[in-house]
Amino acid sequence: MRALVWHGRNDVRCDTVPDPIIEEPRDAIVKVTSTAICGSDLHLYDGYIPAMMSGDILGHEFMGEVVEVGSGNSKLKVGDRVIVPFTICCGECFFCQKGLWSCCERTNRDSDKAAEMFGHQCGGLFGYSHLTGHYPGGQAEYVRVPFADVAPTKVPEGFTDEQLLFLTDILPTGYQGATYAQIEPGETVAIWGAGPVGQMALRSAQMLGAGHVVVIDRVPERLTMAAAAGAEAINFEQEDVYDRLNAITKGRGPDRVIEAVGMEAHGTGSWDAFGDRALAATGLGTDRIHALRDCIRNVRAGGTVSVSGVFGGYLNGFPFGAAVQKGLTIKAGQCNVLNYLPTLIRAIQEGKIDPSFVITHRCGLEDGPEMYKTFRDKKDGCIKVVMRPHG
Template identity: 60%
Template sequence: MRALTWHGEKDVRVDEVPEPEIVNPSDAIIEVTATAICGSDLHLYNGRMPGMREGDVLGHEPMGEVVEVGSEVETLEEGDRVVVPFTISCGSCWFCENGMYSLCDNSNPNAEMASKVMGHSPAGLFGYSHMLGGYAGGQAEYLRVPYADVGPIKVDSDLSDEQVLFLSDIFPTGYMAAENAQIEENDTVAVWGCGPVGQFAIQSAWMLGADRVIAIDRIPERLEMARSHGDAEIIHFEEDDVYDRLLSMTGNRGPDRCIDAVGTEAHGTGVMGLADQVKQEAHLEDDRPHVLRQAIKCCRKGGTLSVPGVYLGRSDNFPFGSVMNKALTIKTGQTHVQRYLNPLLEKIEDGEIDPSFVISHQVGLEDGPEMYETFNNKDDDCIKVVMTP
């Protein structure tokens, strides 16, 4: 079958790879009908994520049709149309039973590798390094889905693939980010990063009762989407001092809730931003925490910082004294996707949101390598790429 595979920094190819097979009786095989490139895939593309091996199949935002199920699968059958969460979760460990699916104890066969770096291993993820399981991803014609009774959600309605595909990751991720922000009535919410996750964080902030949403980015088309579709006030961080603008917009108090939807490859400005880039390239730090520092500085005293943006390791010059002295709450984590699938599907079915608004490019799988480059460079007004194998 054809699949997008990783061959090193900025080297993604369309290769012929073996079709997946049932390995465990709880597995299912799906024929992929739609799959997307996620912003966090760019961390792999840019060589930031440890544990990648040449030939790894990429992708963690797939959906499709079930074509085979293992002997122990009870909830799916051939012909079912499903969206597959990017988190692989067993459903029976302590974390899964408590709704923390992205912290599953059993789904990462390389847990020891992750534990050496992080202290404990999170769940396995599709197409996201051998440190997080070495699972083949969904930017392919077929995908093996472990723990098939726990992950995929069936879509029985006539909603298009484009309307439901993002239940796999970015819609629940944006929603959990807003939920983690602990939004209360009359709150002002600031969202750093107007990529797809940021756009869904904006939408979700309104759903959860925000009074104002302020979006921060430097890419004109993303800012325009946040303004026109997200009804957010906007700040272009290369044209305005973000701290000064946010304070002037909030009566010098600062935003009540701040969301970092950027993560490890933040584009910082000034000397500190340049220093982060140099240190990251020299492997003196793993992440560029410019947005984290800025959000901590901007957030009002006693406020909450929510971090859905992916970070990979060490961050330098982290102002923990500010966190403590301002009494900030920080909530983070990979998304517990399975927790949100049914309620967010209901919002789509009820017409409360149509997630397809973020799609800017729809192409075939063979166009994947080119689209990785386009997305990474933010060319051609590229916000979200969906591929049809």
């Protein structure tokens, strides 16, 4: 089969690789009908996530049709159309029983590496390094889905792939970000990052009752998309974010903030961003966290910082003193997708949200390597790429 394969920093190729097979009784093999490039895939592409190895198959946003089912899987049958959440979970362990699906203690085949890096293991993820199980991802024609009797979810009839695909990651991730922000009706919410997750967080914040949503970015197409949804848009290259937010909130600061940028924040012209880039370029640092610092600086005292962006290692210059003195709540984590699927599927069915609005580019797998560059460089108005492996 064909798949997008990581060969090193900025080196993704469409290769021919062996077809996946059933390895465990609870497995399923899914023929991928749609898959996407996620902003967090760019952290892999740019070489900032540790423990990637040449030959790793990328991709964690995908859906398709079940073509084979293991003997121990009674949930799925051949022909089922399913979305496959990016987190792999067993459904039985301590964390799964608590709804902390992304922390599953049975699915990370590299738990020793994760424990060494993070202090304890984390759950397995599709297509995301040898810290999270080195599972082949879904930017491929077919994919093996472990524990396929837990996370894969049959989808309602009458909806296109594009309306449902983002239930696998960015829509629930944005919704969890808004939920973690602890938004109360009428509050002001500021979102750093108007990429796909930020766009979903914006609409989720509105669904959860935010009175005023402000979105911070520098890419005109993203800001235009956010403004069209009713947000107030700030281009951080054109005006001072702190001054503008204080003007909006009469000096108090936003009640809740959502970080939807992650470990490659730009922070054009700021001293801290320059330091981050220097440390990353020399290998002395991993994450560029200007957006996260900005969140902590701008949120009001007693407010909440919700972190939806992906971070890979150790943070330099993290302003924890401000978090303590201001009495902030900080909530973070990979998305526990299964907790939100019933609510979000119902929202799509009721017409409250159509996640396909974010798609700007469509292509086949063979165009994937070039689209990684286009998406990374934000060329051609690219906000979200969807690929159809089978045409």
